[in-house]
Structures are given as C-alpha cells and as structure tokens.
Amino acid sequence: MTRELPSLEIDGVTVRFGGLVAVSEVTLTAPAGQITGLIGPNGAGKTTTFNACTGVVPAASGSVRLGRTVLDGHGTSKRAARGLGRTFQRMELFDSMTVVENVELGVESFLAAGRPFGQMFCPPGERRKIAARAADALELCGITGLARRTAGDLSTGQRRLVELARAIATPFSFLLLDEPSSGLDPEETEKFGQILLDFVADRGVGILLVEHDMALVSSICSYIYVLDFGRLIHQGPTAEALASPIVLEAYLGTESSALDSAAESIDGAEAAHA
C-alpha cells in the first residue's frame, strides 16, 4: 500500500525582522504530487517564507502544517523529522566527500534522528536500506556514473544534481526547493525540470519551488503564488499568473526579461500542443 503524502499548508504566516515585515499574512497550499511555484522579485520574502516553514526564523503569527501535522513550535530538526525537506540557494555539499557519500549522509541523518542514540548505532539492515535509497536517487537524477567522484571536483550542474539526489533520497514527504537551478545552462535546466517532474509523478511528493528562471517555472509548475514586499499579490494557473498586469508590474524594471522568456516558452508549449 502506498502511503498518502501530505500537502503543505501555510496559513496567515507573518515574519518580522525588527520593524521590517518580511512576510505578511501569507496563506498558500502546495498539494502532494505537484510542483507549486513561489515567485517574486528580489527581497519579496520567498526565502523567509521557507525559513518560517522550516523553523529557521520564528513566525510572529500564523501556522504551518504538513497535512494534519502542525509544525509550529518545533525546531528545524523536528520539522525535518516530520517530513519537511529543503534545499538551499547556496549549495551545501560536503566537497571532500564523494557523491554517493553526500547522498547517503542525508538519508542516514534522517533515519538516525528518529531513534535513541541514532547517531551512534546503525541497526543491521539499515546500511543496505540507505545504500538502496541513494542508488535509486542517483539513477533518477542520471548521475550514477558520478557516484565515486569527489563532490568538490564537479561542475555546478553536476553539483546541483547531487544536491537534488540527496534531497530525494531522504524519505521526506514534502520538499522546499530554493532556486535549485541557479547556475545551470538552459540545457541543464531543462533536464533538471524533467527530473523534478518525473520525481513528483513517480513518488507523489509535493514540491514548493522558489525559482527566478521563469522558463523553468512555466514548464513545470501548474500553479504559482506571487509575492511582492512580503505580500501575496497573485495566485493562479501559471500562464494566467505570468500574464497578470499586477505580476508584470511587480517585475517591471527588475525581471521583465525573465517574464518575457517565460511568455515565449508558454507560447511555444501552446503551439506544440495545438
């Protein structure tokens, strides 16, 4: 029987840094088995929203749930143990370790956190489980051939895939991905997007994606939320949201070229389906 995976529910979350309201009463739902986009200009509050979900910063008000599990009041490790995984804007790989060691470490830490003296003893059978999950994730990301390479020797594109493999090898029930395609060229980005689509279709895990690459957003997210100055200014199906005057205005002068490229890729996709 496959387990039912949760949606992420953010309900009226506000985060303040002194007098600055970085996130203001943000409410969103990101369902299981889909990639939901969270976009907005620089400084709009996207990463802070992720930080509030994972417990890195306290929310002044509001609530975060994974399905029926309330995450409020827990620290970062407990929220991860409840199933909320995350990748960071800046890559957090261990450069002196091999690719497979990096990926296995993610799984090992997750499993160890769930039992007493977990970091000291690895029960028989668990090592095989960890290796199997890591091998599966490397294959899904198309990097099995890099398993024994040292992470620090890899290109940015390869390192992004290792980071993704580590996140998907770990048995999280929902993933927050913060600009995961940053530094990739268009070909690598397209491949990366396809891996994400295959992953959610195959495993049913939900993803909330923060991303500046609008061509990627428009090709893999069916629904997006748009933040500006900490507030949600729009939500809706991707094509509609990216064409919305209020969204265009928020991006004007900052990322209008990014939206142009998104519009081109939406037009291209529509033409291909016609």
Ligand SMILES: Nc1ncnc2c1ncn2[C@@H]1O[C@H](COP(=O)(O)OP(=O)(O)OP(=O)(O)O)[C@@H](O)[C@H]1O
């Ligand atoms: N720890 C902090 N202390 C004070 N201000 C902060 C802190 N973290 C973020 N901010 C401020 O909160 C606002 C939202 O920042 P945040 O990093 O969430 O934006 P973002 O949408 O993720 O931006 P970007 O796309 O550039 O990563 C910004 O004005 C930022 O300067």
